[in-house]
Amino acid sequence: MPDETKSPSSPPPENEKPTADQPATPGGLKSTPSGSVQSETKTTPTKPSPPAETSTPSKADAPVAPAKPAAPAAKPAAPAAGERPAGHPAPPKPTGPVPTPWDSPMVAKFKQMYGSGITALTHLGQNYLEVDRSLIPEILQLLRDDEQFDYCVDLTAVHYPKREKQFDVVWVLYSFARNERIRVKTQVADGATVPSSVPIWATCNWLEREVYDMFGIKFDGHPDMKRILLPDGWKGFPLRKDYGILQQDSEWVQINLGIESGQ
Amino acid sequence: MTDPNTESPLDLETPDKTFLDSNELVINMGPQHPATHGVLRVILRLDGEKVLGLECVIGYLHRGVEKIAENRTYTMFNPYVDRMDYVAAISNGLGYCEAVEKLLSVEAPPRAQYIRVILTELNRIASHQLWLGTHALDIGAITPLFYTFRDREEILKIFEKYCGARLTTHAFRIGGLQYEAYDGFESDVKNFVSFVKPKIDEYEELLTTNRIWLERTKGVGVISGKDCIALGVTGPVLRASGVKWDIRKALPYANYKNFDFEIPTGQNGDTYDRYIVRMIEMRQSLRIIEQAVGGIPEGPIMAKVPKVMKPPVGEIYHSIEAPKGELGYFIVSDGSTQPYRVRVRPPSFVNLQALDLMCRNQLVADVIAVIGTLDIVLGEVDR
Numbered sequence: 001m002p003d004e005t006k007s008p009s010s011p012p013p014e015n016e017k018p019t020a021d022q023p024a025t026p027g028g029l030k031s032t033p034s035g036s037v038q039s040e041t042k043t044t045p046t047k048p049s050p051p052a053e054t055s056t057p058s059k060a061d062a063p064v065a066p067a068k069p070a071a072p073a074a075k076p077a078a079p080a081a082g083e084r085p086a087g088h089p090a091p092p093k094p095t096g097p098v099p100t101p102w103d104s105p106m107v108a109k110f111k112q113m114y115g116s117g118i119t120a121l122t123h124l125g126q127n128y129l130e131v132d133r134s135l136i137p138e139i140l141q142l143l144r145d146d147e148q149f150d151y152c153v154d155l156t157a158v159h160y161p162k163r164e165k166q167f168d169v170v171w172v173l174y175s176f177a178r179n180e181r182i183r184v185k186t187q188v189a190d191g192a193t194v195p196s197s198v199p200i201w202a203t204c205n206w207l208e209r210e211v212y213d214m215f216g217i218k219f220d221g222h223p224d225m226k227r228i229l230l231p232d233g234w235k236g237f238p239l240r241k242d243y244g245i246l247q248q249d250s251e252w253v254q255i256n257l258g259i260e261s262g263q
Numbered sequence: 264m265t266d267p268n269t270e271s272p273l274d275l276e277t278p279d280k281t282f283l284d285s286n287e288l289v290i291n292m293g294p295q296h297p298a299t300h301g302v303l304r305v306i307l308r309l310d311g312e313k314v315l316g317l318e319c320v321i322g323y324l325h326r327g328v329e330k331i332a333e334n335r336t337y338t339m340f341n342p343y344v345d346r347m348d349y350v351a352a353i354s355n356g357l358g359y360c361e362a363v364e365k366l367l368s369v370e371a372p373p374r375a376q377y378i379r380v381i382l383t384e385l386n387r388i389a390s391h392q393l394w395l396g397t398h399a400l401d402i403g404a405i406t407p408l409f410y411t412f413r414d415r416e417e418i419l420k421i422f423e424k425y426c427g428a429r430l431t432t433h434a435f436r437i438g439g440l441q442y443e444a445y446d447g448f449e450s451d452v453k454n455f456v457s458f459v460k461p462k463i464d465e466y467e468e469l470l471t472t473n474r475i476w477l478e479r480t481k482g483v484g485v486i487s488g489k490d491c492i493a494l495g496v497t498g499p500v501l502r503a504s505g506v507k508w509d510i511r512k513a514l515p516y517a518n519y520k521n522f523d524f525e526i527p528t529g530q531n532g533d534t535y536d537r538y539i540v541r542m543i544e545m546r547q548s549l550r551i552i553e554q555a556v557g558g559i560p561e562g563p564i565m566a567k568v569p570k571v572m573k574p575p576v577g578e579i580y581h582s583i584e585a586p587k588g589e590l591g592y593f594i595v596s597d598g599s600t601q602p603y604r605v606r607v608r609p610p611s612f613v614n615l616q617a618l619d620l621m622c623r624n625q626l627v628a629d630v631i632a633v634i635g636t637l638d639i640v641l642g643e644v645d646r
Contacts, residue, residue: 002522096368096575123366123577153582156606158595172593172608174578176492176506179513183580203495206616228643229322239604240329245327245334255318 099123106147110139128183130249133165136186137195140171143184144200149173152201153181155208157188157215165189167217171197188217196222216241229257286310290395291629294323298401298631301641307619307630314622314630319615323375324645332605337363337437337572340602347607348643349391353422354433354585361516362581362592363437366574369566376440376518377559381452382425382434383517384548384555388420388459389411390638391541391585397539398635402479407469412460417455424451433542438568444559452556454548463545470538480535484621484633487532494620498588500637503540510584517583522551534636541638573600587611587638607646611639 302323345352396411527543529536584589588610
């Protein structure tokens with residue numbers, strides 16, 4: 001909202017800015033507020049006098065336009081969609097398909113139970129649920145027990161360092177009975193824990209250990225929360241974005257391997 | 264200088280309780296052990312010869328493939344996936360290329376799809392042959408190794424003629440194929456099919472009714488279908504436990520829905536059933552190849568993809584039925600030329616988790632049989 005008050009005060013530079021930012025920052029790192037700013041600035045340019053300035057932002061806005069109808073459609077369905085990770089905020093130049101709301105009896109049931117804590121979307125033909133972190137063990141249990149998602153295909157995480165809640169934890173689930181695959185995503189802040197899903201799917205044991213090993217996300221109630229691929233004494237979590245590709249725990253390497261560097 | 268006659272070297276101080284008093288013994292197997300098929304370390308808890316439990320220590324081959332992906336373009340990362348499951352590199356490539364194609368919303372042209380299926384199924388046979396040879400060798404049957412490697416060579420020759428490489432082939436490109444099938448590709452494949460059919464019977468003749476083989480595999484490493492699902496175990500291991508599930512049928516990719524083939528299943532979920540399932544799978548793969556090689560359509564082999572690939576923002580999970588099970592790729596695009604995140608869901612990693620359950624109350628020697636029957640590749644477990 002503070003952006004909104006700023007933008008009319010100095011229209012030309014402000015209008016330039018979002019368009020310049022747009023290709024530079026990955027869409028996934030932006031949250032919806034920036035998307036709403038875009039729509040705000042789009043209405044204001046009708047007022048400013050310099051015609052050259054107005055033509056450029058409107059041109060730049062053009063590729064964004066196809067994304068528009070989807071965005072408001074998704075919003076009333078989920079008021080808490082503020083932390084949407086990938087997809088619809090400010091798509092870059094090659095505008096692709098955007099996530100659209102996903103409706104099914106299961107989703108309707110969950111919406112009724114949890115209301116705004118859950119957002120159901122479909123993208124590239126794949127369905128996924130964005131759920132609030134507080135619902136996590138409960139909704140996974142329901143998915144397995146009531147909806148027959150008996151096979152947890154994969155569990156992983158994605159790091160978005162610029163976001164307030166830095167991590168996406170993603171479960172890929174499959175149901176043999178329904179022959180259907182879905183994903184469940186939740187956002188987790190750095191240092192926060194996630195309830196372990198080992199009691200729900202035994203396969204999550206190693207998968208959670210790998211997420212801890214690579215991202216440093218701890219899982220509450222995991223039977224053996226320790227590193228799996230890297231050595232136990234290793235410092236740092238390699239799949240975080242701030243961990244360089246050539247970075248290593250040189251202290252560990254020197255002590256345990258007796259060499260100066262592994263490179 | 265002490266006089267050796269007065270001071271006996273056997274006069275050692277004995278503690279109140281030695282390890283000999285306890286029934287449990289913890290021993291370490293690997294990482295340098297020929298039967299672990301790579302660098303897998305297993306810590307076994309034994310009571311005599313009986314396994315009470317075990318823990319796997321992995322990561323010796325960890326190269327950070329997922330981190331590398333974030334620092335390469337989509338095209339540059341393509342050859343890296345071959346280095347995960349290096350005995351089935353073509354399957355890895357197929358999964359990755361199809362996942363990125365889905366992100367880009369393009370589809371490989373039909374001719375490319377056919378050639379892809381032929382090569383992937385040939386690779387499945389090669390992977391199963393290598394598995395059979397080494398697995399039988401572990402258990403004590405040496406002959407199958409020579410038979411299977413002799414015949415696998417013919418497949419590798421086809422790969423070599425097609426793209427110049429035998430193992431890490433980098434055969435596919437995002438959007439289709441780089442290389443047109445060489446002159447005589449079809450006849451080579453046809454000749455191979457008729458050559459290898461009687462050879463598979465030969466392997467079976469050596470093992471299927473062999474008394475030692477039966478003793479070493481029947482009732483060993485039993486896992487139920489329910490446990491398989493709970494542990495996320497896929498591929499031939501799941502099917503041998505009686506769950507009729509194959510991604511080629513359940514969620515068809517490439518153009519598998521055009522082909523007629525069956526999913527073999529077992530009943531007992533033991534090492535023997537897994538052997539039988541893989542033998543039938545080889546024959547079914549030959550069936551697919553026969554159908555595909557007769558119907559390769561004419562046309563382009565590459566879809567229209569931009570030279571600089573910038574998939575639109577989004578996420579995709581795509582998986583294929585690799586020889587070892589479900590091989591999945593979860594790719595997050597931020598709209599730039601490099602993937603924001605690539606997660607590989609390796610079948611070997613997840614299947615290996617079942618080793619503990621499958622080895623409980625078995626004998627030490629059976630641990631070797633169970634590691635073999637899981638058909639793990641450590642390059643894929645550790646990535």
